[in-house]
Amino acid sequence: MSPWLLGAAALLVGGLGPAVLLTMRGDPVRRLLGLQLAGPVTVLVLLLLAQGLGQSMYLIVPLCLALVGFTGTLVFTRLMRPRA
Template sequence: MSIAVPALVILVAAVLPALLTTLRGRPVDRLAGLIVTGPLVTLVLALLASAYGRTSYLDVALILALLSFAGALVFARFFSRTL
């Protein structure tokens, strides 16, 4: 658990700028923020699953990974229609 805390702090620190980019900015920047935020949050949940020994967090992380990929594809498809 000693290595999990610094890794979790680094990942959460990386999620904040990606999340801000997703919430504000041009549509292309939002798409990039969405693509980056999904795997980072998935890694945070996987790290929490290993640190606390709870497999339910790992299940949520895997579902989030699939949904974030699908969400990025849907957003890219929607964005291509507006151009």
């Protein structure tokens, strides 16, 4: 097993697990924090998987996710604001 795939597995357990728990529980600020943590960790996991599998065409998805992750956070924040 390649070290790239082991790194991806470690990030899935150690990085994405806590991010998902933060996103599922707590007040809106904590859920937003979990969402902000999950985006970059997911991008890193997908990059490591692309490198470990030796498929450069798999790099498209994490690069697109890196670009639209911030926009998704802005939409989430706008939907969670209190309505007047």
